[in-house]
Amino acid sequence: MFELEDLGRIFSGQSDLCRIFDNFRLVDPQNGLSYRLDQGKLVLLACHGDPTEGLARQSQLQRRQLAKVELRDQKAKLLIAVPITCLCQPMVLELEKEIAGPGGDFQAVCSNCGNIPDILLELGNLASTDSFTGLYNKNTLELRLRRNLQEARDTGRSLCAAMVDIDNFKQINDLYGHTFGDEVILQIVALLRRHTDGGENWSARFGGDEFLTIFPGEDLPCVQRRCDALKQDIDLFPFRRGDQPVSVSVSIGTATFDPQTDTLSQFLDRVDRAMYQKKKQKKAVQL
Incomplete structure (x- = not known):
């Protein structure tokens, strides 16, 4: 999930994204609205009839990054x-870059503005992860888990899950x-990764102090x-x-996916x- 401080870092010029792309905006395609970030607040802009509205809508529906090149005002964009x-709402972050105009071409733009694919990969990671823990966020959890469940149905492979909750x-x-509570979360996430990372395993932040590993x-x-x-x-x-020891423990539940009866929500509920x-x-x- 993006919080306003994440967007602020992008829009304020403190990241390579701002140096590479000419324009940024947040779009709510479902309601036909767009926003810019101004002093930490989202400011509503007109959005109707914009050429990129269709791309934003498709990006939201397909839940993946999309790109296209179009000619506008004799310039390739x-x-x-x-x-x-x-802010808990599905939106689309739109990026625009002029790649060809009078005296310019795509290769020249790319050579002057750095490695665009790497920057977009970084942006994709930000959009799919929880900004505090670095684990996958709730939206990505659902997308990845749906794929895992379908694979388990198709192949008959075992699929298990563990839910970790801080007591x-x-x-x-x-x-x-x-502040101390945040330190506890980060330490538990580090221990979670140490014990569960490897192979195809992955973890997500399910709630404030709840974590799911698949x-x-x-x-x-x-x-x-x-x-x-x-x-x-964790117990040890x-x-x-400060100088005061604090006892911290967790409760962990596990379950095996049943391809005959489980839906995604039923599996998570179990x-x-x-x-x-x-x-x-x-x-x-x-x-």
């Missing part, structure tokens, strides 16, 4: 549309402050061993706020319920 989520995270924030091709006993080792490392990690069952069992033992 490279138009790129990148679907993003800004009593609100209490951690209330007692030790949100394990294509791994069976449930293998996933459970990974999760047990992760939980143990020396979290501290792994989420498995996590909450672990949490209930832990509370029962504490009582």
Whole structure:
């Protein structure tokens, strides 16, 4: 998800994107609106009848980056549309660059403005990841998981998931402050990656303090061993706020995808319920 500070960095000239492209704007194709960023706020612009409106709409519908070259005012323009989520709303970030005009050509523009494909790859990564943790965001989670589920149906490969939730995270924030809470999240994400990265595995931020990892091709006993080792490392990690040690734990639920009965939402619901069952069992033992 893009927050306003992410867009601010792009629009304010602090990134290569601003040096490469001539114009930027945010488009809401569904409602026919477009915006520019001004002093940290989105300012509404007229959008109707714009030649790039169709490209933005297709980019949003297909959920992928699209590009085209068109002739406008005797100049060739490279138009790129990148679907993003800004302030929890699906939008499209549009980029425009003049690539050929009087005395100019595409190769000359490219040689003077750097490596456009690498910059666009960086932008695509920003649009698909959670800006705080670096994990995939909720939108990307759904897209990738749909592909994984279809592959599991087609091939019969095992597909498992694990939901990780930080225990009593609100209490951690209330007692030790949100800055410390952020440190806890980042450390747990680092440990999550250490124990689950590899092969085709991938992780996403499911909620504020909830994380989902998908394990294509791994069976449930293998996933459970990974999760047990992760939980143990988190239990033993020396979290501290100043000189004060702080105990942090997580609850982890796991589930195997059933290609005969599970939809995406049903699969996510089962792994989420498995996590909450672990949490209930832990509370029962504490009582």
